[in-house]
Amino acid sequence: MEISIPSLVAAILVMAAPLVLAALGETLTEKAGVVNLSLDGTILLGAMSGFVIASESQSALFGFIAAAATGATVGAVLAVIGVRLGQSQVAVGFALTFLCRDLAYFLGNPYARQQGPQLETLPIPILSKIPFLGEAFFSHSLIVYLSLLAIPGCYYFLYRTRQGLILRSAGENPDGCWARGINPLRVQIIYTILGSSLVGLAGGAFSLAVKPGWGHPQGCEGIGWIALALVIFGGWNPVRVAAGAYFFGLLQLLGIYFQDYFTTIPAQIFQVAPFPLMIFALILINLGHKSKDRKLTGWIKLLSGRPPKWLGKNYKQA
Amino acid sequence: MSIILQLRRIVMITVLALGAVSLLLILLGISPLTIGITLTKGSIFSWLKFNHVLTIWIPLLLCSCGLLFTFRAGLWNIGVEGQVICGAIGATLVLRLDNTGLPPAALLSFALFTSFLAGGLWGALAGLLKTRGGVNEIFGGLGLNFVAQGVVLWLILGPWKRAGMASMSGTDLFPRELWMWIPPGWRVAPAAIVLVVIVFLLTGMILNATRFGLKIKAAGFNPQAARLFGIRPDLVGFTAMSIGGGLAGLAGGVQVSCVYHRLIPSISSSYGYLALLVVMLAGYKVTPVPIICLLFACLAAGSIQLPITLQIDSSLSGVIQGALVLSGLLVYGLQQRKSRGH
Numbered sequence: 184m185e186i187s188i189p190s191l192v193a194a195i196l197v198m199a200a201p202l203v204l205a206a207l208g209e210t211l212t213e214k215a216g217v218v219n220l221s222l223d224g225t226i227l228l229g230a231m232s233g234f235v236i237a238s239e240s241q242s243a244l245f246g247f248i249a250a251a252a253t254g255a256t257v258g259a260v261l262a263v264i265g266v267r268l269g270q271s272q273v274a275v276g277f278a279l280t281f282l283c284r285d286l287a288y289f290l291g292n293p294y295a296r297q298q299g300p301q302l303e304t305l306p307i308p309i310l311s312k313i314p315f316l317g318e319a320f321f322s323h324s325l326i327v328y329l330s331l332l333a334i335p336g337c338y339y340f341l342y343r344t345r346q347g348l349i350l351r352s353a354g355e356n357p358d359g360c361w362a363r364g365i366n367p368l369r370v371q372i373i374y375t376i377l378g379s380s381l382v383g384l385a386g387g388a389f390s391l392a393v394k395p396g397w398g399h400p401q402g403c404e405g406i407g408w409i410a411l412a413l414v415i416f417g418g419w420n421p422v423r424v425a426a427g428a429y430f431f432g433l434l435q436l437l438g439i440y441f442q443d444y445f446t447t448i449p450a451q452i453f454q455v456a457p458f459p460l461m462i463f464a465l466i467l468i469n470l471g472h473k474s475k476d477r478k479l480t481g482w483i484k485l486l487s488g489r490p491p492k493w494l495g496k497n498y499k500q501a
Numbered sequence: 502m503s504i505i506l507q508l509r510r511i512v513m514i515t516v517l518a519l520g521a522v523s524l525l526l527i528l529l530g531i532s533p534l535t536i537g538i539t540l541t542k543g544s545i546f547s548w549l550k551f552n553h554v555l556t557i558w559i560p561l562l563l564c565s566c567g568l569l570f571t572f573r574a575g576l577w578n579i580g581v582e583g584q585v586i587c588g589a590i591g592a593t594l595v596l597r598l599d600n601t602g603l604p605p606a607a608l609l610s611f612a613l614f615t616s617f618l619a620g621g622l623w624g625a626l627a628g629l630l631k632t633r634g635g636v637n638e639i640f641g642g643l644g645l646n647f648v649a650q651g652v653v654l655w656l657i658l659g660p661w662k663r664a665g666m667a668s669m670s671g672t673d674l675f676p677r678e679l680w681m682w683i684p685p686g687w688r689v690a691p692a693a694i695v696l697v698v699i700v701f702l703l704t705g706m707i708l709n710a711t712r713f714g715l716k717i718k719a720a721g722f723n724p725q726a727a728r729l730f731g732i733r734p735d736l737v738g739f740t741a742m743s744i745g746g747g748l749a750g751l752a753g754g755v756q757v758s759c760v761y762h763r764l765i766p767s768i769s770s771s772y773g774y775l776a777l778l779v780v781m782l783a784g785y786k787v788t789p790v791p792i793i794c795l796l797f798a799c800l801a802a803g804s805i806q807l808p809i810t811l812q813i814d815s816s817l818s819g820v821i822q823g824a825l826v827l828s829g830l831l832v833y834g835l836q837q838r839k840s841r842g843h
Binding site: 292408458 | 650819823824827835
């Protein structure tokens with residue numbers, strides 16, 4: 184199989200687009216101090232609702248709106264039980280993961296293995312004609328552009344706007360937030376819902392663009408866990424989180440390419456391999472961070488960050 | 502808490518969850534009553550079907566017992582799936598041994614013991630990553646799940662492949678004499694039932710009536726305070742992870758020696774994840790666990806009939822299970838809020 188660099192870059196950008204959206208959504212939520220573990224199920228439920236609505240309305244756009252709304256609904260459930268009522272966010276997240284997954288399979292069953300609308304690619308005029316860069320960056324579908332724009336957008340919002348400052352303060356110092364006349368619980372609820380709607384959108388990106396169609400399995404199972412791991416080991420920094428997503432996209436593509444080269448090794452191994460590889464790459468970074476070797480820690484420090492102080496804890500007003 | 506309050510809680514959770522699911526079904530034009538009858542018929546209306554329920558109940562209860570240890574120590578053991586797989590691999594390794602000269606009963610016992618060890622080692626690894634590497638046990642366990650899944654695929658398609666042609670349907674069946682004894686007309690090995698009942702009673706006793714159980718509770722409840730009493734929370738947590746892994750591994754060993762009589766790729770059947778839901782719904786308490794396991798096993802067994810008789814996806818049982826756990830969390834939250842006087 185011929186591999187050209189621009190087509191490889193383009194393939195990675197497409198492959199990782201949903202992962203980028205989901206991981207950025209989770210970054211927003213966790214920066215506000217809430218852990219949303221329901222990603223894997225939310226992505227599936229978003230993929231299902233997106234596909235079903237798009238098929239019924241024959242419009243991919245309505246599909247994406249439905250996917251985002253689905254994500255927002257799941258986020259709202261977590262916000263009520265895990266934030267407002269102060270139950271363990273990890274427990275609620277887990278219960279939601281499995282509930283959403285099975286709900287997706289159950290409700291989506293009549294639509295399994297059907298043809299549905301797909302997002303068309305929209306090459307950007309002029310820019311897409313640039314040699315090399317045009318094919319790699321400017322010949323994609325809307326959702327891929329959105330994922331590319333979301334990275335600087337998310338970074339700018341978190342670190343350069345007042346709303347971003349409020350978001351971070353809810354996750355770092357909710358008491359201080361409260362003293363300044365801002366209710367941290369409200370901030371957490373808002374960004375749990377908003378972050379989760381991005382996760383739902385990621386599901387729509389799968390069923391309407393990256394892995395079109397619905398089925399049991401859909402093919403995006405497991406991605407939610409990777410997105411969660413990326414947020415932690417990306418140090419809660421949107422740019423590094425996205426970089427991790429692209430690294431995972433590369434691993435997945437290599438798996439597909441190697442499948443053709445090493446025909447003696449069963450294909451299933453290549454499909455599963457990126458998951459442990461990714462998680463252990465991340466664990467190595469974490470372990471390296473603790474080692475005493477100065478040279479090593481120097482560049483590894485670049486790769487790690489500190490969690491928001493109140494992450495996962497329930498804030499109770501005094 | 503008084504029994505009346507507990508009963509009220511159980512009724513509230515059930516009504517809330519079943520009400521929500523029924524509403525969904527009615528909106529879809531499906532009669533909840535038909536579903537209820539199908540699920541009940543498919544699980545407890547015949548001896549054979551109840552046997553099927555028990556084959557699910559046994560590994561589920563074993564995994565849940567393991568989780569009781571880790572939850573009590575304040576740890577999220579997400580690696581149960583991987584630990585089940587490792588236990589299954591350990592048992593298969595022993596049962597594939599040639600010319601041991603051991604009587605089948607001894608070899609089977611040895612296989613179950615090995616499955617406990619193998620699962621325990623896998624759990625210990627996640628514990629080690631946590632205490633020595635500072636890797637959050639959720640992600641360590643998850644990573645190890647994926648690794649175990651990869652290893653079992655590699656074994657089945659590679660070194661342990663079926664005579665002639667490798668197949669996703671699993672390894673060759675073990676020789677007949679190495680199948681756990683199942684009475685005629687049964688589908689479940691009595692030995693496995695005895696084993697799981699003993700494990701459950703031991704779990705309850707260790708956690709609620711021994712010094713070690715108290716240590717686990719102390720380390721999970723307040724690690725700082727536990728340290729003042731000479732308890733090492735990291736060591737206690739590591740031990741709890743090893744025991745939890747061991748019991749999950751035992752579930753894998755039972756699946757291999759009593760149910761499938763071979764190693765298959767989906768040997769863990771998601772019991773590890775389901776057990777998490779069971780223990781959460783039990784409010785991390787010991788007593789309700791076997792009852793909830795039985796209920797979940799009935800749902801899982803009954804749902805197999807759904808696609809056949811009603812053309813409905815069997816994942817409906819998962820929807821009911823998830824709804825129960827979620828409404829459980831909601832009810833706990835509401836009651837706590839009320840008692841705080843908000």
